Amino acid sequence: MQTLTSLPDLRVALAERLKPIGLVPTMGYLHQGHLSLIHVARMECETVVASIFVNPTQFGPGEDLATYPRDMEGDLTKLCNEGTDVVWTPTREEMYPPGFQSWVQVEELTQFLEGAMRPGHFRGVTTVVVKLFNAVQPQKAYFGQKDAQQVAVIKQMARDLNFPIEIVVCPTVREFDGLAMSSRNAYLKGDERRTATVLYRALNAAKSAYQSGERSANTLRHLMADTIRAEPLTRMQYVSCAHPLTLKELDWVEQDALFSMAVYIGRTRLIDNFLLEEGVWTTG
Numbered sequence: 001m002q003t004l005t006s007l008p009d010l011r012v013a014l015a016e017r018l019k020p021i022g023l024v025p026t027m028g029y030l031h032q033g034h035l036s037l038i039h040v041a042r043m044e045c046e047t048v049v050a051s052i053f054v055n056p057t058q059f060g061p062g063e064d065l066a067t068y069p070r071d072m073e074g075d076l077t078k079l080c081n082e083g084t085d086v087v088w089t090p091t092r093e094e095m096y097p098p099g100f101q102s103w104v105q106v107e108e109l110t111q112f113l114e115g116a117m118r119p120g121h122f123r124g125v126t127t128v129v130v131k132l133f134n135a136v137q138p139q140k141a142y143f144g145q146k147d148a149q150q151v152a153v154i155k156q157m158a159r160d161l162n163f164p165i166e167i168v169v170c171p172t173v174r175e176f177d178g179l180a181m182s183s184r185n186a187y188l189k190g191d192e193r194r195t196a197t198v199l200y201r202a203l204n205a206a207k208s209a210y211q212s213g214e215r216s217a218n219t220l221r222h223l224m225a226d227t228i229r230a231e232p233l234t235r236m237q238y239v240s241c242a243h244p245l246t247l248k249e250l251d252w253v254e255q256d257a258l259f260s261m262a263v264y265i266g267r268t269r270l271i272d273n274f275l276l277e278e279g280v281w282t283t284g
Contacts, residue, residue, distance in 0.1 A: 018046035020139035058124030202227035
């Protein structure tokens with residue numbers, strides 16, 4: 001496994017690698033969810049590239065950039081064990097050189113949900129992903145369904161900017177009790193960790209009601225919200241029942257819907273979602 005920091009070194013290394021190239025972008029502190037993306041990429045691509053970069057431009061004021069968990073040594077061991085070919089670990093100066101002033105922004109899809117709660121977040125995400133795409137020039141790029149809005153935004157960006165890259169979305173990987181795996185789960189302690197399963201329980205409540213015949217999106221949103229509010233350690237930012245492509249809130253649920261939420265457990269902000277697509281549920 002090659003571990004590289006500079007962009008020129010990365011380009012030299014990739015020029016000698018077989019295609020297709022699969023890219024797995026990460027911010028490090030890797031868990032089984034990240035490794036599942038590597039595993040799928042390994043099955044589908046001749047060369048697997050992982051990036052590790054805690055992207056400062058997608059963190060807002062007061063968010064956890066300084067304390068975001070990091071474990072480069074452990075990450076590299078895990079990636080090596082999964083058969084990763086190349087790991088790119090650029091510096092902040094490599095990604096955002098002095099005088100940097102060019103940004104990529106998807107306009108409409110970023111107005112809702114995470115975009116409404118975290119102004120500027122998706123501008124940072126799309127800009128860094130474009131830079132990763134330009135650096136690696138993969139044929140496929142792998143993302144997790146847990147970040148459903150991010151997936152929708154990146155797909156839109158790739159279409160709009162004519163990137164010849166297939167965006168591969170892999171299922172959310174969950175802990176034994178349903179909690180979606182996330183690097184931020186490391187912040188949860190004691191009762192907070194036990195309470196965190198409320199996101200999964202709230203989503204399952206909506207799914208069960210839908211399967212029992214409920215089609216009112218407002219009723220399903222209230223059901224999720226009530227489940228969350230029943231836990232005293234929670235602070236709900238939003239619950240949503242939206243169209244999975246436009247992310248606009250639905251009045252009535254037929255065959256397609258994205259059920260999603262953002263909830264604080266103590267000081268830790270968690271997100272999760274279930275996707276209903278052509279009547280088929282993607283929950284993990």
